[in-house]
Amino acid sequence: MRAALSSSRIVLAAAFAGAVAISSAGQGFAQDIRPREPVINVLGEGQASVAPDMAILTLAVVRNGQTAQAALSASSAAMKDVLLALKSDGIADRDIQTSNFSIYPQYRQPEAKNGVMQPPQVIGYEVSNTLTLKVRDLEKLGGLIDRSVKLGVNQGGQITFTNDKPDDTMTEARKKAVAEALAKAKTLTEAAGVKLGRILEISENSMRPAPQPMMRMAMAKDMAAEAVPVAGGENTYTVTVNVTFALEQ
Structure with a gap:
């Protein structure tokens, strides 16, 4: 008798648990099928x-020597003169950074x-010392390049024109992006015959101007004595926004 009673309780408990599970699943299903808020x-x-x-600006001093020490000494002497000239031109210490330094053996392949x-033979060494500069007075840029070359710079990289604090320009681009998004949304909803509602979400993606290589110097021993002509042009900053609006019923 007790065994039969116990079995009945188990069956009832299982049936109750199944009913609760079905009820919960039904509630979840009801939530899932509720209509989503219309958006654009x-x-x-x-x-x-x-x-x-x-x-x-990048400036590099490259020197060769029969030994690593000889090449290093020649490179260091030239770079010292370049650094003194840069500082005398008003370039602050914080705007001068050694961005690359390398020593490479030079080989010759015997017959x-x-x-x-036959294994290659070391016939000398090359030392390269590269500076990256921030030039905040653009009027000095051409003369600075000219003097650096005269003092021993014989390789260079790129000149990238940029802005120290483009915050105001980025704000202007953001305003234009949001205004364009709002105008598009109004046009689309008017064409569709629905009413534009509140903004639900805004996300932004901003793009800084890509570095524009202006010139490259390589063994520029015969550069003109006058300052190198440079032209800065303009930098264009782009902001895109993704805006989600509700549609009023």
């Missing part, structure tokens, strides 16, 4: 341009003997 998603883009107020390749 638009993309807006805004651009703003401004003249650069700073240039990032094969009796058809057997």
Whole structure:
């Protein structure tokens, strides 16, 4: 009798648990099938341009020698003169950074003997010392390049024109992007015969101007005595926004 009663209780408990599970699943299903709030998603883009107020410049001193020490001494002597000239031109210590330094052996491949390749021979060394500068007074840029070359710079990289604090320009681009998104949303909803509601979400993606290589120097021993002509142009900053609006019923 007790065994039968116990079995009945187990069956009732299982049936109750199943009913609760079905009820919960039904509630979840009901939630899932509720209609979503109608929305419209638009993309807006805004651009703003401004003249650069700073240039990032690379200058390199490359020297060769029969020994690593000889090449290093020659490179260091030339770079010392370049650094003194840069500081005398008003370039602050915080705007001068060694961005690359390397010592490489130079090899020569001997002729094969009796058809057997010989190992390469070290015939000297090359030392390269590269500076990256921030030039905040663009009027000094051409003369600075000219003097650096005369003092021993014989390789260089890129000149990148940029802006130290483009916050105001970015704000202008953001406003234009949002205005474009709003105009698109109004046009679309009017064409569809629905009413535009409140903004539900805004996300932003901003793009800084890509570095523009202006010139490259390589063994520039014969550069003109006058200052190198440079042209800064404008930098264009782009902001895109993704805006989600509700649609009123």
